[in-house]
Amino acid sequence: MGEVAITYRILPETTDIDLKELGDRVRDVSEGIGKIQGMQEKPIAFGLTALLIRVIIEDKEGGPDEIESALSGISGVQSVEVMDMTRLL
Amino acid sequence: MAEKPHMNLVFIGHVDHGKSTLVGRMLLETGHIEQHIIDKYREQAEAKGKGSFEFAWVMDALKEERERGLTIDVAHKRFNSDKYYFTIIDAPGHRDFVKNMITGTSQADAAVLVVASPEGVMAQTKEHVFLARTLGVGQLIVAINKMDATKPPFSEERYNEVKEETTNLLKTVGYKMDNVQCLPVSAFKGDNTVKASENMGWYKGITMLQALDNLTLPEKPSGKPLRLPVQDVYTSTGVGTVPVGRVETGVLKPDTKIMFMPSNKVGEVKTIEMHHEQITQAEPGDNVGFNVRGVSRNDIRRGDVAGPVDDPPTVVKSFTAQIMVLNHPSVITAGYTPVFHCHTAQVACTVEAIQKKLDPKTGDVKEENPDFIKTGDAAVIKVRPTRPMVIERAKDFPQLGRFAIRDMGQTVAAGMCIDVEQK
Numbered sequence: 001m002g003e004v005a006i007t008y009r010i011l012p013e014t015t016d017i018d019l020k021e022l023g024d025r026v027r028d029v030s031e032g033i034g035k036i037q038g039m040q041e042k043p044i045a046f047g048l049t050a051l052l053i054r055v056i057i058e059d060k061e062g063g064p065d066e067i068e069s070a071l072s073g074i075s076g077v078q079s080v081e082v083m084d085m086t087r088l089l
Numbered sequence: 090m091a092e093k094p095h096m097n098l099v100f101i102g103h104v105d106h107g108k109s110t111l112v113g114r115m116l117l118e119t120g121h122i123e124q125h126i127i128d129k130y131r132e133q134a135e136a137k138g139k140g141s142f143e144f145a146w147v148m149d150a151l152k153e154e155r156e157r158g159l160t161i162d163v164a165h166k167r168f169n170s171d172k173y174y175f176t177i178i179d180a181p182g183h184r185d186f187v188k189n190m191i192t193g194t195s196q197a198d199a200a201v202l203v204v205a206s207p208e209g210v211m212a213q214t215k216e217h218v219f220l221a222r223t224l225g226v227g228q229l230i231v232a233i234n235k236m237d238a239t240k241p242p243f244s245e246e247r248y249n250e251v252k253e254e255t256t257n258l259l260k261t262v263g264y265k266m267d268n269v270q271c272l273p274v275s276a277f278k279g280d281n282t283v284k285a286s287e288n289m290g291w292y293k294g295i296t297m298l299q300a301l302d303n304l305t306l307p308e309k310p311s312g313k314p315l316r317l318p319v320q321d322v323y324t325s326t327g328v329g330t331v332p333v334g335r336v337e338t339g340v341l342k343p344d345t346k347i348m349f350m351p352s353n354k355v356g357e358v359k360t361i362e363m364h365h366e367q368i369t370q371a372e373p374g375d376n377v378g379f380n381v382r383g384v385s386r387n388d389i390r391r392g393d394v395a396g397p398v399d400d401p402p403t404v405v406k407s408f409t410a411q412i413m414v415l416n417h418p419s420v421i422t423a424g425y426t427p428v429f430h431c432h433t434a435q436v437a438c439t440v441e442a443i444q445k446k447l448d449p450k451t452g453d454v455k456e457e458n459p460d461f462i463k464t465g466d467a468a469v470i471k472v473r474p475t476r477p478m479v480i481e482r483a484k485d486f487p488q489l490g491r492f493a494i495r496d497m498g499q500t501v502a503a504g505m506c507i508d509v510e511q512k
Contacts, residue, residue, distance in 0.1 A: 002104060002109070002181075002182070004181045004186060006189065006193075009376075011320070011321050011333065014323070015323065015325065042364075043364045043365035044333060044362070044363075044364070044365070044376065044377075044378050045331060045333065045361075045362030045363065045365060045377060045378025045379070046323070046325040046328050046331050046362055046365075046378055046380065047325055047365075048323055048325070048331065048333065048378055049365075059104065059181045059182050059183050059186070060183055060185075061183060061185055062185055063181070063183055063185025063186045063189075064185070064186060064188075064189055065185065065498060065499075078321050079320060079321050079391065081193070081320060082189045082192065082193025082194070083193065084165075084178075084193070084194060084195070085178070085181070085186070085189050085190065085193055085194055086165065086177070086178045086179050086180075087104075087108075087109070087179035087180065087181050087182075088152075088179075089109045089112060089113055089148070089151045089152065089166065089179070
């Protein structure tokens with residue numbers, strides 16, 4: 001079956017949002033859906049900083065829908081974008 | 090030393106047909122598996138009294154390694170051939186990942202389709218071939234794998250059968266065979282991956298590595314008109330309106346006028362930033378934010394596309410598309426109105442007409458104006474967005490011409506725009 005690594009870019013609703021706290025909420029909601037393997041802040045432009053996360057999920061039915069709707073539902077999240085995706089060896 | 094030209098390579102095909110093994114084999118044979126991993130497996134082999142090369146152990150070692158080795162910035166496996174350096178995307182097998190392949194991954198320059206010779210073409214092979222076409226991948230290497238497992242082993246006859254079956258499938262979706270290289274390999278044993286195989290004297294063609302070297306670099310999309318789908322719009326104190334997005338084609342420069350469609354707003358780009366640093370121009374693949382004068386935050390939104398004023402993004406009244414139904418519980422008929430995910434836009438669109446159903450075996454039209462299509466069918470349909478939407482012909486702008494169709498929380502189909510009726 002295998003696993004898939006997806007890198008998401010999470011943009012906050014405003015530049016005032018605390019990304020550390022946002023990161024904690026991301027970990028909370030991801031629990032049980034996928035494994036977060038990396039998280040980092042990524043400066044974008046004009047004070048806006050995104051949160052990049054890398055999630056490992058199984059290559060099976062349902063795919064990334066569950067994790068994406070969980071991430072999108074977090075308070076303070078403006079949008080969730082797939083930056084990259086690959087099956088793992 | 091100057092770095093070799095880079096290519097994004099996507100591996101497609103059924104998950105059990107040996108894609109990972111082929112990737113692992115290429116990494117190993119081109120010297121891209123870390124020495125300590127190889128040393129570790131050698132020690133294990135010697136400890137067990139087996140001096141021989143056990144490729145399977147390398148694969149296991151890689152699996153262990155990835156648990157520690159992955160970082161966000163170095164997401165991809167990479168290896169070099171004589172001419173290029175490749176980064177690899179291994180396409181997930183399940184069709185529920187198709188939406189992410191279409192809207193999320195960077196443009197692949199070439200694809201390697203892996204088909205296991207004992208099994209031949211399977212449903213997932215068909216889905217992935219269609220996906221590669223939809224992603225706008227023009228060049229394809231077909232690795233007919235597991236040649237060591239045919240009956241009898243390394244059977245020329247079986248190779249030719251699978252080659253013909255695969256070639257027919259590729260023609261169906263419109264691949265030109267000039268851009269396709271078929272070759273027999275055994276990823277597990279190593280035959281014909283980097284060295285010509287002693288077990289296939291009947292095969293006089295090139296190896297996998299040579300086929301990779303024979304790929305040509307696609308033209309850079311920076312020469313095309315600008316297309317930048319807007320991901321989000323922010324306001325920054327003292328700066329003003331800041332749209333954020335990735336340049337797909339063309340170049341974004343300061344002090345130029347750009348047009349946001351379908352919002353139909355013109356603004357002037359003042360400064361562009363990437364990683365919080367000002368840049369003099371943004372090129373395809375760059376994720377940027379830029380401030381734009383003459384446009385307020387409420388004027389534009391996610392799903393808009395920025396382009397030059399004299400060659401703005403195409404807003405369509407309707408468009409014609411080739412689609413493949415991946416997973417629909419019943420049938421799709423005219424009048425169906427699911428959500429199309431295209432670049433950053435999500436727009437409900439009505440299937441106005443199903444014009445043609447295509448025969449997956451030959452690529453010919455199987456039925457004109459069919460009443461319905463169902464899972465597994467490829468078809469040409471006419472589509473009308475329920476609100477203004479930018480979509481481009483996939484042959485002009487592959488990144489803006491491909492889409493996933495979603496309904497009831499699932500990806501039901503995927504496809505690409507083949508013609509547009511402008512608004």
